[in-house]
Amino acid sequence: MRYAPAILIGRIVRMLARWRKPGGGSAVPGLVVNKIAPGFLARTLNGFPEGLVIVTGSSGKSTITKMLVAVLRAHGKTVFTNPSTANISQGLTSALLEQASLTGHVDGDIAVLEMDEGHGAYIAGSLTPRVVTLTNVMVDQIDRFHDSEMVQAMLAKIAARATEAVVLNADDQYLQDLAGGVPSPVRVDRFGVTAEVLEANPRGLGYAQTAADRLPRGEGILVTRVSGRQADISLPEGDYTVGLPARGTHYAVDAVTALSAARAALGEAFRPDLAVAAVSTIPAVFGRGEVVSVRGRQVEFVLVQNPASFQLNVDSIEPGTDQILIAIGSDVRDPSYFWPVTTSGLGRVLIASGSKAHEIALQLAYDDVEVDRVEPDLGRALDDFLALPEPAVGLKTIIFSADGMRRTRAHLGLATNSEEQA
Amino acid sequence: MTAQGDPRPLAIVCLLPETLGGNGDAANARVLVQRARWAGMPADIIPVRTRADLPPQVDAVIVGSGTDADLVPVRDTLLTVADDLRTWATAGIPILAVGTGLELLSWGIELPGGSVVEGLGLVAGRAVPRLARATGDLVVTSRYGRLVGFENHARDFVGAEGSPLGRVAFGVGNGAGLEGVVMGNVIGTHLHGPVLAKNPGLADHLLRAIFAARGAEYAPAGRATEVDGIAKAARNQIAVRLGLAPE
Numbered sequence A: 001m002r003y004a005p006a007i008l009i010g011r012i013v014r015m016l017a018r019w020r021k022p023g024g025g026s027a028v029p030g031l032v033v034n035k036i037a038p039g040f041l042a043r044t045l046n047g048f049p050e051g052l053v054i055v056t057g058s059s060g061k062s063t064i065t066k067m068l069v070a071v072l073r074a075h076g077k078t079v080f081t082n083p084s085t086a087n088i089s090q091g092l093t094s095a096l097l098e099q100a101s102l103t104g105h106v107d108g109d110i111a112v113l114e115m116d117e118g119h120g121a122y123i124a125g126s127l128t129p130r131v132v133t134l135t136n137v138m139v140d141q142i143d144r145f146h147d148s149e150m151v152q153a154m155l156a157k158i159a160a161r162a163t164e165a166v167v168l169n170a171d172d173q174y175l176q177d178l179a180g181g182v183p184s185p186v187r188v189d190r191f192g193v194t195a196e197v198l199e200a201n202p203r204g205l206g207y208a209q210t211a212a213d214r215l216p217r218g219e220g221i222l223v224t225r226v227s228g229r230q231a232d233i234s235l236p237e238g239d240y241t242v243g244l245p246a247r248g249t250h251y252a253v254d255a256v257t258a259l260s261a262a263r264a265a266l267g268e269a270f271r272p273d274l275a276v277a278a279v280s281t282i283p284a285v286f287g288r289g290e291v292v293s294v295r296g297r298q299v300e301f302v303l304v305q306n307p308a309s310f311q312l313n314v315d316s317i318e319p320g321t322d323q324i325l326i327a328i329g330s331d332v333r334d335p336s337y338f339w340p341v342t343t344s345g346l347g348r349v350l351i352a353s354g355s356k357a358h359e360i361a362l363q364l365a366y367d368d369v370e371v372d373r374v375e376p377d378l379g380r381a382l383d384d385f386l387a388l389p390e391p392a393v394g395l396k397t398i399i400f401s402a403d404g405m406r407r408t409r410a411h412l413g414l415a416t417n418s419e420e421q422a
Numbered sequence B: 001m002t003a004q005g006d007p008r009p010l011a012i013v014c015l016l017p018e019t020l021g022g023n024g025d026a027a028n029a030r031v032l033v034q035r036a037r038w039a040g041m042p043a044d045i046i047p048v049r050t051r052a053d054l055p056p057q058v059d060a061v062i063v064g065s066g067t068d069a070d071l072v073p074v075r076d077t078l079l080t081v082a083d084d085l086r087t088w089a090t091a092g093i094p095i096l097a098v099g100t101g102l103e104l105l106s107w108g109i110e111l112p113g114g115s116v117v118e119g120l121g122l123v124a125g126r127a128v129p130r131l132a133r134a135t136g137d138l139v140v141t142s143r144y145g146r147l148v149g150f151e152n153h154a155r156d157f158v159g160a161e162g163s164p165l166g167r168v169a170f171g172v173g174n175g176a177g178l179e180g181v182v183m184g185n186v187i188g189t190h191l192h193g194p195v196l197a198k199n200p201g202l203a204d205h206l207l208r209a210i211f212a213a214r215g216a217e218y219a220p221a222g223r224a225t226e227v228d229g230i231a232k233a234a235r236n237q238i239a240v241r242l243g244l245a246p247e
């Protein structure tokens, strides 16, 4: 009963927070509980009978976590996981509070935690995960933390907590370098792509540093071919075809990351056919390949969160798509970090919008992309764009930064999306 | 001689585009190439990763900014072209150095522990640690017009007070009211990213020198004027947000 008072207080605070602002205040109760019972979070997360699996790294965390949870559930496990919006300790405590009994017990066989590497290094010290999964290190993450050694140190700190296995991307040199520091008997499991798959992506996969060598077949889980929304993969147990939530090699890599993590977490119980089927059920999410019907028009929304995802998305838009709107908002503090992206593949953009409309239009102009109109007022840009007749080639495509996405959803009344509901 | 007089395309060298390009600084090579092409002069970006990549003739050089972890290996690579850089600088070939690129072309970089990474000594000044990292908008009053951009650096730049690029109107710059360094056609700045796109006054100053070395005269093309309207709107938006008057 040691946490009962803290949990009760947390619940009352949560109720008050919701009463003040429906749907809001999710981090506040966690903040309160962390203050009055600081051990609650770690003790609960470490207390699941089949342990804790952590997913961290630059990109793909949300998709991979969702895939991994689906695979574990397909194997009959009850899984506790954090909503992707709550990957900080307060939000996490709030999420645990939702499900905790007064004794602090949370039902579930196993926990899967998506962790931001910055916050992760801060709370990881108190956690004892069985499996730590490292997705990748992208250049923008190095920018965010100023240098690569710092990024490596943070990920190493999380990886060092693993008691059974560290699962990592063999094509990412920063992660490969880190593997050498994993102490035995903790195992290192690797996943990656074949040389042919890498060659099909002449600009690479967005890693800050791509490893010189590919993982040989039979060692770990490999993406051997990507075709539209399907990928062929090779597991030590055999070859399979997996369905992806959207086009693009990075989704195939997300799938093998999740499968590798599941394989490490389930051990003998892992069944590749069940696992592949479960990964294939993950739907596209808003801003990541999902096509939405808005005002009678089919629209594809594309979220760019960093230069790497910007490049991958530009490269995967159907060539000749003739109705593109791009909205870069105030969340992109310094748009110059997008300039390593080659946007020329877009060909023509009807409207550049958002508070950084002129900045992105300038980059497009230097890439020989025709920009018909610069309209910083996103509401007006969206209204005019959606009012245009159906495109001749491709879907109406709206590319936005996270801030552009929030404003777009608010303006179009797209109140929720499948990712947040999941 | 016209812009078409010499059929050899301009060679705009971009040194270590991958290691010195994370902030978008390498894009300045693209800006020079595009503006030259728009003005009727063929031009190519020449990525140079080792000295063997150098073209027989060089018309301009971009040295961008990298991470501190790479300071020594990058400096060691730059040392292999130090004589070339000195020859180009003496010949008046434009060299634009941004962020750590500038620091590595200077006398050297002092690190917090007291150790020093010796620079190439191409420009006056040296980089010394600041108390807090300078990250934010940077506005500079210069003879090439008001320069607007973003800075993100952990060190001040001292010893170049005699020939700065300009005076800081907003931000930190070198750290004592001045920003950058100019020596002939060698320009060093903390304005990172596509500074030449956002500030075509500076780009055209370099292009006039590049064209003149070919016996041609540079005049911005109509396309450049259009694009410069976008750049001006972007600069003014930032200036107004910072409480400065628009141009």
Ligand SMILES: [Zn+2]
Pocket: A379, A380, A383, A411
């Ligand atoms: Zn409207």
